[in-house]
Amino acid sequence: MxxxxxxxxxxxxxxxxQWYNLRADMKEQPDPLLNPATFQPIRTEELYPIFCEELAQQETDSSTAYxxxxxxxxxxxxxxxxxxxxxxxxxxxxxxxxxxxxxxxxxxxxxxSHKLNSAVAQAYYAKQQGLTSLTTETGAGQWGTALSEACSYFGLNLDVFMVKGSFMQKPYRKAVMQTFGANVVASPSDTTKVGRAILAANPDTTGSLGCAISEAIEKATTTPNCRYVLGSVLxxxxxxxxxxxxxxxxxxxxxxxxxxxxxxxxxxxxxxxxxxxxxxxxxxxxxxxxxxxxxxxxxxxxxxxxxxxxxxxxxxxxxxxxxxxxxxxxxxxxxxxxxxxxxxxxxxxxxxxxxxxxxxxxxxxxxxxxxxxxxxxxxxxxxxxxxxxxxxxxxxxxxxxxxxxxxxxxxxxxxxxxxxxxxxxxxxxxxxxxxxxxxxxxxxxxxxxxxxxxxxxxxx
Amino acid sequence: MxxxxxxxxxxxxxxxxQWYNLRADMKEQPDPLLNPATFQPIRTEELYPIFCEELAQQETDSSTAYxxxxxxxxxxxxxxxxxxxxxxxxxxxxxxxxxxxxxxxxxxxxxxSHKLNSAVAQAYYAKQQGLTSLTTETGAGQWGTALSEACSYFGLNLDVFMVKGSFMQKPYRKAVMQTFGANVVASPSDTTKVGRAILAANPDTTGSLGCAISEAIEKATTTPNCRYVLGSVLxxxxxxxxxxxxxxxxxxxxxxxxxxxxxxxxxxxxxxxxxxxxxxxxxxxxxxxxxxxxxxxxxxxxxxxxxxxxxxxxxxxxxxxxxxxxxxxxxxxxxxxxxxxxxxxxxxxxxxxxxxxxxxxxxxxxxxxxxxxxxxxxxxxxxxxxxxxxxxxxxxxxxxxxxxxxxxxxxxxxxxxxxxxxxxxxxxxxxxxxxxxxxxxxxxxxxxxxxxxxxxxxxx
Known part of the structure; x- marks a missing residue:
């Protein structure tokens, strides 16, 4: 040998x-996402205000294997x-x-990192749908970097809400994202309602990933032709x-x-x-x-x-x-x-x-x-x-x-x-x-x- | 197609x-190195106090093609x-x-960077000769990083004289070298005669590559079982x-x-x-x-x-x-x-x-x-x-x-x-x-x- x-x-x-969808072979499916207002299983269309359509469909499709x-x-x-x-x-x-x-x-x-694999796909579908910008959050900076590259390639604007602690500790991570054209915002920021509320309550906070997600979603849902993307979990x-x-x-x-x-x-x-x-x-x-x-x-x-x-x-x-x-x-x-x-x-x-x-x-x-x-x-x-x-x-x-x-x-x-x-x-x-x-x-x-x-x- | x-x-x-030695096919050779004391062409053996023997031979061999x-x-x-x-x-x-x-x-x-290609070779030959340590200089840090990796792999001690300006501006470069076990010294330093002389004349200098080379050579020639290595030019x-x-x-x-x-x-x-x-x-x-x-x-x-x-x-x-x-x-x-x-x-x-x-x-x-x-x-x-x-x-x-x-x-x-x-x-x-x-x-x-x-x- x-x-x-x-x-x-x-x-x-x-x-x-082709990508492989593991859910297609799972005997029991993960429980469905619930609408936070109604606690009912969420329909694909209900995700469209947050995610672009193709990605919302991928999110909820448990039967297509490839x-x-x-x-x-x-x-x-x-x-x-x-x-x-x-x-x-x-x-x-x-x-x-x-x-x-x-x-x-x-x-x-x-x-x-591996984050680029999904960043490229998500930026592509956003571009396909005619969107002009995306928002996301980043902690360590790997996802923000990957998405900055992908958005730069497809000509999309990108706002990255970077956990303030990382923003301050990792100036070079921020610089990489900026090199690829991203707008990097320290979170919590005064650019969103949720960010302002958190800052009012705790002006010295160094932020958290959960908080940055909230800001990125608010920004996406209040900006025309913009959606939110996430680098993991989904x-x-x-x-x-x-x-x-x-x-x-x-x-x-x-x-x-x-x-x-x-x-x-x-x-x-x-x-x-x-x-x-x-x-x-x-x-x-x-x-x-x-x-x-x-x-x-x-x-x-x-x-x-x-x-x-x-x-x-x-x-x-x-x-x-x-x-x-x-x-x-x-x-x-x-x-x-x-x-x-x-x-x-x-x-x-x-x-x-x-x-x-x-x-x-x-x-x-x-x-x-x-x-x-x-x-x-x-x-x-x-x-x-x-x-x-x-x-x-x-x-x-x-x-x-x-x-x-x-x-x-x-x-x-x-x-x-x-x-x-x-x-x-x-x-x-x-x-x-x-x-x-x-x-x-x-x-x-x-x-x-x-x-x-x-x-x-x-x-x- | x-x-x-x-x-x-x-x-x-x-x-x-095999590596290829371009000199073997050059119709006219580069002029020989000169001994700085006598201005006579240097003999291979005269390089042994500075370089390990195999490398000194490679340095002066213009006829072996591979x-x-x-x-x-x-x-x-x-x-x-x-x-x-x-x-x-x-x-x-x-x-x-x-x-x-x-x-x-x-x-x-x-x-x-490409620097690893030569670092690995130089560290190997040093190990083969039974040396226990090497010295070098680094400016931007690519060579120092590469050599740190190579020395770590072959179990050699390494002193890197890093141009003081870079040492201060690039703490993370320094950290990479330290992670691979190198001793990183800001140059000019008080660990060598030439360094002390330069510091005495100009205490605030941020150093230069030429000065770091001088320090690394002094260190190599005054330390038992130690030689100097260089990442370019030679x-x-x-x-x-x-x-x-x-x-x-x-x-x-x-x-x-x-x-x-x-x-x-x-x-x-x-x-x-x-x-x-x-x-x-x-x-x-x-x-x-x-x-x-x-x-x-x-x-x-x-x-x-x-x-x-x-x-x-x-x-x-x-x-x-x-x-x-x-x-x-x-x-x-x-x-x-x-x-x-x-x-x-x-x-x-x-x-x-x-x-x-x-x-x-x-x-x-x-x-x-x-x-x-x-x-x-x-x-x-x-x-x-x-x-x-x-x-x-x-x-x-x-x-x-x-x-x-x-x-x-x-x-x-x-x-x-x-x-x-x-x-x-x-x-x-x-x-x-x-x-x-x-x-x-x-x-x-x-x-x-x-x-x-x-x-x-x-x-x-």
Whole structure:
């Protein structure tokens, strides 16, 4: 058998031409979104004021298994995709493990993360509908960067509401978005009603993702020819991100491999849901039985310590309600450098799969242990991972070390979602031993669970 | 004919197994290095106190055409190489040019630039010789980052003397190097004699590359089992960087293409020399006649306004003398964001090829026009280029626009040496219209030419 290369790049011909909709193969569907005014299941058309129509349809379509990727989207994908499948030979050797460690690397584009996969699709559909502008929020900045690039390409205006804390701490993230032409606003801002109200109540707040979402939605719904877009959580986003898993599966098949364990970091679930999609299909259809692990920060443990309940997606409580693992929309995320994993909820699809035990395990990791793994990986494999991605690395290393004990030659696949170029302040803190681990107390969580909505007859 | 893909990745099997030494095919050789004490041509052994032996031999070997790349070096190359060859379809379309624009992209590794190609080789040979530590200097930080990664991988200690101005302005560059275990020292420092002397004379200096080189060499020659390594200018570096051109040529051949114009940015000449190597071989051997253009900043115009003369490689005047295009080792580089192109001299090989007109043209570009090109490219091709690389983009765009006027369907290849993630302060300045263009006056240059050494009988 030919030696497996350090890195496999599929050819342009092998780029998937369709996204895969995992819901089509789920025996039980995630519970429907609810209209926040009526608590009734939301109709597709009711989403049109917020999302552009094609995306609203993708959001609510649980039966179409495959969606054609438009040619215009493929044209951008082809600049940076198929993304590489790496084999972490050096890491394996350093660990002394019989396990084989593969990673699907999504940091090979200027946005620095997998977020571009959905940003391009969402910007395209907006352009198709004749819209002229979009709004969104960003925390760590990966999504805002990706969407700025996509909007620049399609000639759309973009307002990014960036959590004020990040806005101040990450001026270079802001600069990248501005380079691609985005208007970056520190949230809460005085440009929206909800922002002004929050500022009036708490002038010194550094903002939150939930607050930025509320502002972005207000801006979208009060601006002509404008819609709101979101980089995670939603079904449509997982659909677009399925390209990660589809490519990974094709690449592994080409190598004669199939993963025993698939590991993804989990914030809103976009990377995890995309990476596992075709492998989960195999499991749902009884063809294979890979073991799936979601890894989240111990500081924001929605899967491991949250409730499976209906909740708002934002703190302003203007979004539709989704049934998901959640800490409550009032959850105050603790300081944590994996800003992309600091959301109170979790994708309804991922939540349902976890609830029904198709997603086998959720695991939380403390920040310093995550950075231990990040630095170890960087030194051995020359890729400096984003803190988000390093959660998956932590878990992959732990699983590989278990194999060392048991002697099992398991095949591990994890998602390396992005690079850490804009997270050097966090690395510096780690190197200077000033990084802390924060785990919310049961009391903290109870207080935020108390913010869960009461829904007569459904959730009392 | 099959459509040419947006991006071609050669397979691991196609990774070159040998570096190509351009000197072997040059009819006239670059003038030899001179011993700074005797002004006599330096013998290989005289370089051993500074460079490790294998590298000293590569430095002075003008007859061996191909050097085997050691397996241990190939093992790291395989993590990030072959690097992609891109076709800038979107840029072509936006320009409305009949030209075909290709770029060889070297930003696909954590170091963010082509510098890793030589860093890995130099660290390997040092390890092979049983050395325990290395020293180097870095300006913009790309070389320091690359070498930090390589030393981390091979278990070597590394002291990086970072120009103090960069050290203060680019804390995140410093943090990346520290993450990979390097000891980063602001230069001038109090850790060396030459540093202390400079600080005593001028306590507020923000340093220079030439000064950092002097400190790194002093440190290397006064530390047991330690040598100095350099990221550009030297023949050995161009040898290692030939992998860029070798891959580019193989990829273009696979597409049935050959460049009419090859464009590289030029600081010390490492990228330019590496990119053009196999195409220049074709020209030297009369097989093909591509047109070569070197692009440098108008603020540091060694090829376009410098003298072809013997000069020191550092301001401390401790290095061997090289005959090259130079502005004089006393040249004070002006503020310019392309820190990697801010060196007073130019690779002796590149200099000789330019002097003999095999390298057809050198061109200088002003900073704001370079950033115009950088932002245009980023918006269309989703890659945010390093300011250094953007010099080549500027030229590629200008050449493509000429083709638009003449109707010629020329094939253009340029080197996209790296990404601009750590240069966002520069992009911000550009976006805020506070970026200035600086061009040294003839008087400024005359003053620095006066620092050229007098060499009896050779250069009076």
């Amino acid at each position: 030919a030696k497996i290369p350090h890195r496999l790049n599929l050819t342009e011909d092998q780029l998937p031409k 969606f054609d990727i438009p040619d215009e989207v493929l044209d951008i994908y082809k600049i940076y995709r198929p993304s590489p499948l790496g084999r972490a030979y050096n890491l394996e050797k350093a660990l002394g493990t019989p396990a084989k460690i593969y990673y699907k690397f999504e940091g090979n584009n200027t946005s620095g 079904n449509q986003v997982l659909l677009h991100q399925s390209i990660i898993g589809l490519e990974a599966k094709t690449a592994m098949e080409q190598l004669g491999e199939y993963p025993d364990i698939v590991i993804g970091c989990a914030g809103g679930g976009s990377n995890l849901g995309g990476l596992i999609a075709p492998f989960m299909q195999d499991k749902l259809l009884g063809r294979k039985n890979p073991y799936f692990i979601a890894v989240e920060p111990a500081s924001c443990p929605s899967l491991t310590r949250g409730r499976y309940a209906y909740d708002f997606c934002d703190t302003g409580k203007v979004t539709p309600l989704a049934r998901m693992y959640t800490l409550g929309s009032g959850f105050i995320p603790s300081p944590n450098h994996a800003g992309g994993l600091r959301y109170h909820g979790m994708s309804p699809i991922v939540s349902k799969l976890y609830h029904d035990r198709y997603l086998d395990e959720a695991r939380s990791a403390e920040q310093t242990k995550v950075f231990d793994a990040a630095v170890q990986f960087a030194k051995l494999e020359t890729i400096l991972p984003a803190p988000e991605s390093a959660h998956a690395i932590r878990c992959a290393i732990d699983e590989a070390l278990k194999c060392k004990e048991t002697g099992e030659e398991k095949t591990i696949l994890f998602g390396l979602t992005g690079t850490g170029y804009f997270d050097m302040a966090a690395y510096t803190q780690y190197l200077e031993h000033s990084m802390t681990d924060y785990v919310p107390s049961d009391g903290d969580l109870q207080a935020s669970f108390d913010t869960l909505p009461k829904i007569p007859g459904i959730q009392d | 099959a459509k040419i893909p947006h991006r071609l990745n050669l397979t691991e099997d196609q990774l070159p197994k 050097f085997d790349i050691p397996d241990e070096v190939l093992d790291i190359y395989k993590i990030y190489r072959p690097s992609p060859l891109g076709r800038a379809y979107n840029l072509e379309k936006a320009l409305g040019t009949p030209a075909k624009i290709y770029y060889k992209f070297e930003g696909n590794n954590t170091s963010g 023949n050995q570096v161009l040898l290692h960087q030939s992998i860029i051109g070798l891959e580019a040529k193989t990829a273009m051949e696979q597409l049935g293409e050959y460049p009419d114009i090859v464009i590289g940015c030029a600081g010390g000449g490492s990228n330019l020399g590496g990119l053009i190597a196999p195409f220049m071989q074709d020209k030297l051997l009369g097989r093909k006649n591509p047109y070569f253009i070197a692009v440098e900043p108008a603020s540091c115009p060694s090829l376009t306004r410098g003298r072809y003369a013997y000069d020191f490689c550092d301001t401390g005047k401790v290095t061997p003398l090289a005959r090259m295009y130079t502005l004089g080792s006393g040249f004070i580089p002006s503020p310019n964001h392309a820190g990697g192109l801010r060196y007073h001299g130019m690779s002796p090989i590149v200099s000789k090829l330019y002097h003999d007109r095999y390298l057809d043209e050198a061109r200088s570009a002003e900073q704001t026009k370079v950033f115009d090109a950088a932002v245009q490219f980023a918006k269309l091709e989703t890659i945010l280029p390093a300011p250094e690389s953007a010099h080549a983009i500027r030229c590629a765009i200008d050449e493509a626009l000429k083709c638009k006027e003449t109707g010629e369907e020329k094939t253009i290849l340029f080197g996209l040496t790296g990404t601009g993630y750590f240069d966002m302060a520069a992009y911000t300045q550009y976006l805020e219209h506070s970026m200035t263009d600086y061009v040294p006056s003839d008087g400024d240059l005359q003053a620095s030419f006066d620092t050229l050494p007098k060499i009896p009988g050779i250069q009076d």
